[in-house]
Amino acid sequence: MRRRTILAGLGALTVVAGGAAWKLRPLRKRYPPTPYDDVLAQLDDRDWAAKFGVAALAAMPDFTPANGVALLRPRLHRDNLRTVALRDAEADRLVEVDGWLVPESVAVIAALAKSVAP
């Protein structure tokens, strides 16, 4: 196969893949921009997090988006949410939310999701 043919094939594949991604974009729910999107981007599903956030806010009466982000942002700068949540559990940084024992980072990001939910 000639080099030109291979490059043409790869180019076509990129276009198809890009097109598919573009077509799927509307399926991913969009939210109004917030100053915390870098943190919230760690959530696969903000809606479920926001639902849990109702109870999380009740469990953390002193919570504000600003102090929540101040807690999470430096940690999420180094690691993703999976790692941060796991480290919370390992280090016994748990919050009780409506009886549920959850990693502190989960409670905070859920409260944040609820706080900025439209």
Added chain:
Amino acid sequence: MTAFLDARALPDGTTLSPDLAIIGGGPAGISLALALKDTPYSILILEGGGQEFDPKTQALYKGAQSGERYVPLDQGRLRQLGGSSNHWGGYCRPLDPIDFEERSWVPNSGWPFGIETLKPYFPRAQALVEAGPWMYDDIARHLGAADGTVIKLGAGGVYTSFFQFSKTQSDSHATYFGQRYGADLKAAPRIATWLNAGVTGVKLAHDTRQVAQLSVATLDGKRFTVKPRFTVLAAGAMENARLMLASNDVMAAGVGNQNDLVGRFFADHPIPRDVATLVLFDGAVSPLYWNAHDINATTAMADGTLIRAVLSPTQDYIRRQHLLGSLTTVENPVKLDEAGTAAVVATAQALGVDASNGQAYTLGVGLEMMPDPERRLTLAGERDALGMPRLSLNTTQPQGDFLLYQKTLQELGRQLLASKTGMLRLNYHDRDGWMHGMTAQKQLWWGNHHLGTTRMHNDPKKGVVDADGKVHGLANLFVAGSSVFPTYGSSNPTMNLLALTLRLADHLKTVLA
């Protein structure tokens, strides 16, 4: 072979003079007698009931209560040959070494000896309860593929432990000692088992240093006397205390009660329901955690053994966190509400775990109680049909015991998250919840494991019996059974009290000689 003897057929006023009288024909009394059957000594078992349940006999156990709601005193035990083994669930698990230790955070704790003293007797006790080969916490090593696996937990203070069950060989119920060992009792030429023989008094000699005789009565009005060289009270933690307190004709406080300890420190295992909700992200819990799972391990030593996995705090964790013992059981599948589902989805996605097949279960628990001298049996004013004063039980259940257990649940929840296995919801936050559950059907149960009323301690001011089970100050009166447990652990008592009884049998061989 000798038939069982019916005390109602004895001529009024008869006097019997065995070497050893055992008051009570339950697991402790039967096992003690059989352990001594090959000695040259004559042994009399005085069982207050017959071979079968009889409501009139059972009514002798009625009593009064105050304090916390507790099982009516005539319902949590059985007055018949085999005693309360006739309704036990067969749960067996050895006490843990820490249960024997004096714990600074548990006032009045500690046995006069460690678990090493009982260990030589565990194999025979295990054989008596027919719970299969001794495995318990080694079971995980013996599991076959068909058994499933234990819940994966992150490193920490809670681990999967195991019950074994009496009895193992395809029977539908646990070992009922009267049925199971009746033929052995009858075949023992020096053991006489008297049924319907209610002991109503332990009469001390005038010097108050030894038991002179036992007064025995039947419901049809017969009275007779037993003058044994030695006596063992093996009638359960309630009746042992009742007999000692009621036998107050020579010493006003009762037999062995010179330090006002008899009847105090009553304990049981409270069983609050639905204490937590366990969610396993990947779905169904292993059958190991359900009732009486028939182990499928290919190893021959495990053949037919019934087991159940439970979640227990490690001894190290108990020691570091100053906890009490507990055995947490997986109970029933439950459906989560939307708030619970949101908690699970949000947590699972944060951990990067798929929880789409997640399943929730309620958890139950059997708890160790803090020893409390005010949780006690005393004599009530009313008398039963044999003329014995009835018992009155004052039950206490402090909030603090529940809060200590909550720490174990919190640790379990943490370990579930740290292993990405699941998560936990704490269902109760006040005393009312622990005691009464979420619905009327979910009230706290009790194990009917009567403990502690004739506690063991080397110091007569702190215990009713010494390390050999001998009542302080009396040369020829001993106590067998869980009434001597000074601290309780969370394990079910039957197999443990049998080990202690077999140890007492060895001691009696020397003192009877």
